[in-house]
Amino acid sequence: MTAKKTYSGKDSMAALVSENINMLFVLSRFGIPMGFGESTIDEVCGQNGVDTPTFLAVVNLNLQDGPAKNLSDPSLKPEAITEYLHNAHEYFLQYRFPIIKERLKEAMNEKTDVSVVVLRFFDEYIAEVKKHMSYEEKNVFPHVRNLLQGKSDNYQISVFSKRHDQIESRLNELRDILIKYYKGATGHAFNAVLFDIFTCAEDLREHNEVEDALLVPLIEQLEKQAR
Amino acid sequence: MKRFLKCMIVESSDLLYAGLVAMLGQIRAGIQVVRVQDISRLKEQVKQEHPDVLFLNPLCGGGETPSKIKATTDRPDLLCVAFLSDLSSLSVAAEYDAQIGIYDSFEQIRDKMEDLSPKGEEEEKALSQREKEIVTYVVKGLTNKQIADKLFLSQHTVVTHRRNIASKLNIHSSAGLTVYAIASKLVRLEDIGGGMKGA
Known part of the structure; x- marks a missing residue:
């Protein structure tokens, strides 16, 4: 059921959550409320003052299989x-x-x-x-x-x-x-x-x-x- | 005790030999025993039969020692157990991997055999009697030193047992071991008292 892929800012936020139900935890920890309609991840993050690259880094890390690699991306907050x-x-x-x-x-x-x-x-x-x-x-x-x-x-x-x-x-x-x-x-x-x-x-x-x-x-x- | 499938015995008394064979059979079903009748053929037989353990009564050994036997048969892994029918052999018994005596109880002999086995490649998941005993002492809050003293083992052996217990059960905390011990009825709640409260 879980769609194992990497998400980008252009993907739908609703799709991210319905395809990966444990992303609910990630959303609430970033303080993003539900009810995002058709908005993209980028848009929802922007509306809620969340840094999109950092949000995506956490999301994609959580969706990764196997042991995590070091993701030292200096653009993250x-x-x-x-x-x-x-x-x-x-x-x-x-x-x-x-x-x-x-x-x-x-x-x-x-x-x-x-x-x-x-x-x-x-x-x-x-x-x-x-x-x-x-x-x-x-x-x-x-x-x-x-x-x-x-x-x-x-x-x-x-x-x-x-x-x-x-x-x-x-x-x-x-x-x-x-x-x-x-x-x-x-x-x-x-x-x-x-x-x-x-x-x-x-x-x-x-x-x-x-x-x-x-x-x-x-x-x-x-x-x-x-x- | 996978390592004790094949035993070789050097004992000239038929009575003692039969007694040892009977007791080994009670410790583990399916043990195969080979008796060495002629001490001069011992090394040759070790090479041929490839036993896991050699029980040798030093009185019948014709001057053979564990180190000599292991070296000349190229069997450094062969476990040599001194089978003592007489206290005068105690001094030479020290260089054996274990010693059992004709006045040892069944439990003592069983435990000594189990203590020899943990280094092995055995894959059994169930805990041995000895390991269960150690679990009960651990959950009662005894230190390795105290357990070693109670069971007449070295601390090193206790640590090895604990490591084996942890890997067999996949339980690495003492709180987890306590749940296991209570659930398996190895101890009762009152036995462990406040041993781990708040810890």
Whole structure:
């Protein structure tokens, strides 16, 4: 169903979304509302004050199969990417994870040993992701702002690349444990939350790709120029 | 324990030989055993039969040592296990890959055999008894050192076991291992107490 291709500014925004439903996430993180009628990607971005090349870079990166290549395109706007990532952080921490947690509780409504440790696992996971994301908010994003304003700080993006954990793999771990070992009630609610976990992990993977393949190379370039 | 399919035994006592064969059969079905009757033909038989493990009673070994056997038969991978019927052989037993004694319990012998196997190419996904034991200690919050002390293993062996467990189950966090252990009924919630709360 998914149309795997590369989109350009002349393509229809509505087509992009109906052909790739997970682009909904990208739109809302760029702050683009729905209802774009027949407008092209270029037009919709323009109306909403979004840098089209940066938008397309994120879109096309997310549609790419396999591991992402470094896309160090100097015309991209680093501040647009950090804004996008910041919105994604809020979405995961304040919306997506709490919903999954509620649904997990509902799906495993009897209080068994397994449900207790599954919820503990998820709480621990949320704490870990929160730590990871707030590190970016406190260190990486201000560093980008500093670089753009020509201010120097002591941070270097190479430090980040090293401590960049694969946060989506922990979620896949939970998914696989539930699939393989969970023996409690498995009704519609359980299937639904499993599905949520699956799509959330995929969403996180794409989020990490934007950091690794778009933001990190851009910052490296900015750091080089600043030297 | 794929590596233990073929065993060769050097033991002159029929009673001890039969006992060892019976116990190996309980540890793993389908084990093939070859007995060496004439120690002077040991190396020749190793080359011919290509066993995975050699059980050798040092008293019956006619001065053969694991290093000599491995070198002359060109079998550096051959696992040599000292089969001790007598405490006086303990001093020479140290250079073997493992030692089992006639007073060892079934569980001890089984565990020693399992400890020998992880380096192998085995692809079994199910955890061995020993690995399950280690999982329960890990989720109870014991350190590698504490687990090693409890099971009389080296810390290195514990680490190897943990690595194998992680790759068999594809679970790399202790929280994940805890869910696995509870769901597989290896431990109960009260056994792990507050071991991982908030962590």
